[in-house]
Amino acid sequence: MTKQNTLAIGLMTFAMFLGAGNIIFPPFLGLQAGTHYLPAMLGFLVTAVGLPALTLIVMGRLSHSQQLTAALPKPMATGFWVLLFTAIGPAFGMPRAVTVAYEMGIAPFTSNDLLMPFSLAFVVATLLLTFQRGKLVDYIGKVMTPLLVLLLAVLAVTAFVSPVSPMTLPNADYQQQAVTQGLIQGYMTMDAIAAVGFGWVIIKTIQDRGASSTNGLFASTVKVTLIYAALMSACYLAMAYVGATSSAVASEATNGGEILTRYVAELFGIYGQYLLAVIIVMACLTTTVGLTNACAEYYQQTFNAPFSVTAVIVCALTGLLANFGLDHILKISLPVILVLCPVAIALVITALMVKKSPYQRYIFVATVSVTLVFGTVDTLHILGLIPAQWEAMLVDYMPLYTAHASWFLPCLTTLLFSILANASLSQRRKAAVSISAK
Incomplete structure (x- = not known):
């Protein structure tokens, strides 16, 4: 794959x-951290x-997104x-993007309720860009992203040169x-689960641009990922x-949205509000296009759906749910996302550490099952549904409970134990085969 294509896919x-969410989340952290901003x-x-x-x-x-779960039943x-594509797509991720784009990009400039026509126009634009499957890299990677980076750079450079306070x-x-906070x-941020969903589009795009071999695909993916990581880190900072x-x-x-709105108004006045509106709308649009592509790719490859x-x-579901308001769908979709995130991370860690073997399925099932149980506990904690009489006990005896990551150590312990058991069983199996051969 050419350097130009690598850069475009990275963008x-x-x-x-x-x-x-990625734009408005860090400012609030920065405000709270103050002089401890860098740690x-x-x-x-x-x-x-x-x-x-x-x-x-x-x-x-x-080499294929679906191989992440190939060892599972x-x-x-x-x-x-x-569940993943429903949650990050039409049930939560995409309606949230539409609503945020409206509330930060349109609502500040009008007293009328224009959510319905805006959401219709937004999903139509998403659909039109999604249908340009072969030109997705050209539209987003070569046109929209450089413009988005330029707009963010204007805001960032101005803030560094002339900070408000x-x-x-x-x-x-x-x-x-x-550091812990x-x-x-x-x-x-739950971007780990988004990475699993976006993987369908990114891997397919890299393959379509010429990385056909396994080694070539992996090398190109690493380069694309480094570009993403560098740009995202700079944006967050x-x-x-x-x-x-x-x-x-x-x-x-x-x-963070309130912080950005006040900050750009102080620096640029009304033009700053226009700048912020364009940044937010473009950021949300690129996200909805990516999520729509990921959902459609999955259903086409798995169920042969057009x-x-x-x-x-x-x-259509995104536009409909965006008009109902996120408060209603959060009650249903957010718990699913909170549970799926540790499961997705567990699958990634397991796929990274486990080699193919006759017992591979048992390792994946055990690790995912344990993660699911403890991830559910974390979800109940985040949602404030843990009974008061259990809260103190869990804080005292469950490691990482207050960090909403009580699933991590049980997941890692189960994985390591399963790997050791797999190695032992594999050696016994080889020994039995060797003896029978003699």
Whole structure:
């Protein structure tokens, strides 16, 4: 694959990940971390960029996204993928993108309720770009992403050259545990699960651009991932710096969107609001296009469903749910996403560490099952559904419970034990075959 194609796919990958949430999340962390901005961002980048990057590299090594679950029983594998694409697609991820694009890109400039016509126009634009399957890299990687990067660079450079205010002292959470807090906040972006979904589009695009061999596909995936990781890290650092230097205008802000709105208004006035509106709308559009492609690719390859039909259904459901409001669908879809995220990470780690063997399926099933159980506990904790009488006990006796990662150690322990058991059983099997041969 040529260097030009590698760069274009890397830019496309960055754009698909760069949703509105990725832009408005770091400023709030920066505001809270203050002078501990860099240690906090170090932890944040490990989980917010490192985990998705690892996921993409592993999927590149597998050469096909579906191989990630190939060792699972078919009903379990199919259930995972269907739930994943439903959750990050029309049930949550895409309606959220449409709603955020409207609330930050359109609503500040009008007193009328234009959500319905805006959502219709937005999903139609998404659909039109999605239908240009062969030109997806050209539209997003070569046109939209450079423009998006340019707009973000204008904001970032201005903030570095002429910050609104000096950094303040960190709040209580970031005074002694800035790195730990950054790790937690980065994990909560849930981009690891997005990487599993986007993997379908990215791997297919790399293959279509000439990386046909297994080694060539893996090498190209690593290069694409490095481009994504570098750009995303720079974006996160810049947006967090904006938050860290915004106390003079946004000290009481409760979210990153509010911080950005006040910051650009202070720096650029009304033109800053226009700039922010364009950035947010473009970021959301590239994300919905990527998610629609991922959903349609999966259903076409797995169920032979026509790509165009699936894309239309996904976009229609997205437009419909965006108008119902996210508060209603969050109650249903958010728990699914919170459970699927640790399961997706467990699958990636298992695929990375486990070699093919007659007992491979048992290792995957055991690891995923244990992760599912403890991931459900974390989900109940995040949603505030753990009974009060259990809370203190779980805090005292369950490692990483307060970090919403109590699944990690049981997952890793199960995986390592299963690998050792697999090695022992494989040696016994070889010995038995050797004896019978004699």
